Amino acid sequence: MQVLKAHKVSKYFYEPEKFKVLKEIDLSVNKGEFLSLVGKSGCGKSTLLYVLSTMDTDYEGELEIAGQRLTGSDQNQLSKFRNAHIGFVFQFHYLLPEFTVLQNVMIPALKLAKYTLREIEARAYEKLTMLGVQEQALKPSNKLSGGQQQRVAIARALINDPDIIMGDEPTGNLDSYNTHVVFEIFNELAQRYKQTIIAVTHDEEFAKKSDRIIEMSDGKIVS
Amino acid sequence: MSLPFTIARTHLVxxxxxxxxxxxxxxxxxxxxxxxxxxxxxxxxxxxxxxxTSSPDIRIYHDITADRPSILEHVNPQGINLVYHTKPKNESQKVRNALKIAEMIRKNPDVWGVSPQLTSQVFYNYGPVQLNGTIAGVDILEEDRLFDIKAKMKEGRIENLIVNPDGIIMGKGLARKLNAKTGDRVVITTPQGFTMTLKIVGLFQMGVGTIDNVKSYANISMVQNILQRDKSYLTDINIKLKDFHRAKAMAPQLQKTFGYKSEDWETANATMLLGVIIRNILTYSVSITLLIVAGFGIYNILNMTIMNKMKDIAILKAMGFSGSDVRKIFMIQSLIIGLIGSIAGLAVGFLLSLLIVRAPFDGGDVISIDHLPVNFEAKYYIVGIVFGVATTAIAGYMPSRKAAKVDPIEILRG
Structure with a gap:
């Protein structure tokens, strides 16, 4: 079953001069697939990810996620859509420093407001436990180690049971041990929970172990 | 509690x-x-x-200083008439038919009281002391209706004047300067040279130096007697209205009806009331300046906060917060600052006012007050809080809007 479908997606950069970054990209991703986007710097893989993430709306072509056509939706609709259907993991954890670990995980769910506060808290604990950082739940988020913070960020990405997790260099800022841990988590999510994952990465080891590798070059998918 | 509010509160705390x-x-x-x-x-x-207190709502009198056209203007209206050194005509200050006029004005439903009277410059002699001042011949009961003299009596009662035809009620400051007491007799000398000895039957204090130090009340007939005038000689008609704000509108009508100069209290006290306007301008310009400075402070702090929180804003937007959610977070912060700051400001203002009202202040001879007058009306406290919150809302709006427009991709891509 297709979770994501991109049809003839093109994108231009206008600074310093007009330049076509993405050239009519067709891509479809099935449910439960763990997909790595690789390629040299400047090949457009991150740009593609941000188009797929719905945050970048300045593109040509069509985008459909979870059966919903997203091309042409306005920012507010897209915000709501991201909240419910997409989880993000970035190179940096981007946890809110004033909040505890638990609060950080709960925020997207509070925004979604699908469950009661008590249920959200229980779910947040469940995700933290799954990622092995439940002990840290009540600590301020900036008191954790880098690896722990990234795991909390993954828990936060998972809290609303998204259709897709999108990762932009999710292991880019981690040592090899933590890179391994994060990969294992992604792998388990994909295998056990049928979680769709799209991750941009430079790490060949990481990419090799994923289900499917898409290599990009000069704005095109080459394999 | 809503999520933007929780986040805003956490940021502030x-x-x-x-x-x-x-x-x-x-x-x-x-x-x-x-x-x-x-x-x-x-x-x-x-x-x-x-x-x-120092002037009636409307005063009708015969203005002998008014410019009169030369008789030549009547005879030869088309020509060029030059008359040098014209002197005012020897005119009496008398208001003709004053009692009749007073009677007519009394019938007006807007009028609270009318007091026809005569006033004159006089010298007060007591022993070696000679002071100039004024004497007003009044029906003391009518005058009381206008100026509430009963409440301002320091010694004696106003009725003493009715039973003593040769009595006067003297301003307290004047009596002090003469070193005269109730029961003493003072000699009054008019500009025309007539003298009369009158007995002080009471002392009043209006609280204004310009009255207390110069004025006395006597009976109408006695003052007519001192001035050697007939029984119909009256120089002023003082009027008090039910609503003193109507004076300015009514005075010209009266002038037109009776042909005598009629002056409302605002015109009579123009310089005093100019001070009111200047004080209002000062108050509002200083306050607004202070608030604008406070507003810039909030603007700066919010701007800095937003600069520091770019990453947080970006991740919130990635996670599904819309621009308006983000704007709310920062608007709520500035409104909380504004609201709590304003409430504390009202408390500080109230305490300052209490201090000011307690500080001793000597008005001297001019005004008899012992502390500064302070107004504790709730109206100004409401204006204050509205001002405070409005300023912070405006100051917070611009940075908040900027936060709402943050493009998450630019920040998240690093």
Whole structure:
């Protein structure tokens, strides 16, 4: 079953001069697939990810996620859509420093407001436990180690049971041990929970172990 | 509690120093506003009250200083008439048919009281002391209706004047200068040279030096007697209205009807009331300046906060917060700062006002007050809080809008 479908997606950069970054990209991703986007710097893989993430709306072509056509939706609709259907993991954890670990995980769910506060808290604990950082739940988020913070960020990405997790260099800022841990988590999510994952990465080891590798070059998918 | 509110509160609580500094800006602005406006309106009210005690709402008199056209203008209206050194005509200050006019004015439903009277410049002699002042021949009961003299009597009663045809009620300041007491007899000398000995039967104090130090009341017939005038000689008709704000509109009508100069209290006290306007301008310009400074403070602090929180804003937007959610977070912060700062400002203003009203202040000979007048009307406190919150809302709006427009991709891509 297709979770994501991109049809003839093109994108231009206008600074310093007009330049076509993405050239009519067709891509479809099935449910439960763990997909790595690789390629040299400047090949457009991150740009593609941000188009797929719905945050970048300045593109040509069509985008459909979870059966919903997203091309042409306005920012507010897209915000709501991201909240419910997409989880993000970035190179940096981007946890809110004033909040505890638990609060950080709960925020997207509070925004979604699908469950009661008590249920959200229980779910947040469940995700933290799954990622092995439940002990840290009540600590301020900036008191954790880098690896722990990234795991909390993954828990936060998972809290609303998204259709897709999108990762932009999710292991880019981690040592090899933590890179391994994060990969294992992604792998388990994909295998056990049928979680769709799209991750941009430079790490060949990481990419090799994923289900499917898409290599990009000069704005095109080459394999 | 809504999510933007929770986040806003957490932001404020996690940076207590910055939050308190921003609030203090508002507190100081509003506190000063309240203190200033309380004192200034207190002074304004006092000025108005003084104006009311020292002059009737409308005074009708014969204005002999008014410019009169030369008789040549009547005879030869088309020609060029030059008359050098014209002197005023020897005219009496008498208002003809004053009692009739008073009777007619009394019938007007807007009128509270009418007191026809005659006034004159006189010298007061007591022993070696000679002072100039004025004497007013009045029906003391009518005059009491206008100026509430009963309440202003320091010694004796106003009725003493009715039973003593040769009595006078003297301003307290004047009596002090003459070193005369109730029961003493003083000699009155008119400009025409007539003298008369009168007995002090009471002392009054209006609270204004310009009256207390110069004025006395006597019976109408006695003053007519001193001036060697007939029984119909009256020079002023003082009128008090039910609503003194109508004086300005009514005075010209009366002038037109009776042909005598009629002056309303605002015109008579124009210089005093100019002070009211200047004080209002001062109060509002200083307060607004203070609030604008506080507003810039909030603007700066919010701008800085937003700069520091770019990453947080980006991730919130990635996670599904819309622009308006983000704007709400920062607007709520500035409104909380504004609201708490303003409430604290009202408290500070109230305390300052209490201090001012307690500070001793000697009005000297001019005004008999022992402390500054301060107004504690709730109206100004409401204006203060509205001002405070509005300023912070405006100051917070621009940075908040900027936060709402943050493009998450630019920040998240690094």
């Amino acid at each position: 996690s940076k207590p120093k910055q939050t308190i500094v921003a609030m203090l800006g508002v507190t100081f602005g509003i506190g000063m506003f309240i203190a200033m406006v309380s004192l200034m309106t207190g002074l304004n009210d006092m000025t108005e009250e003084l104006a009311m």
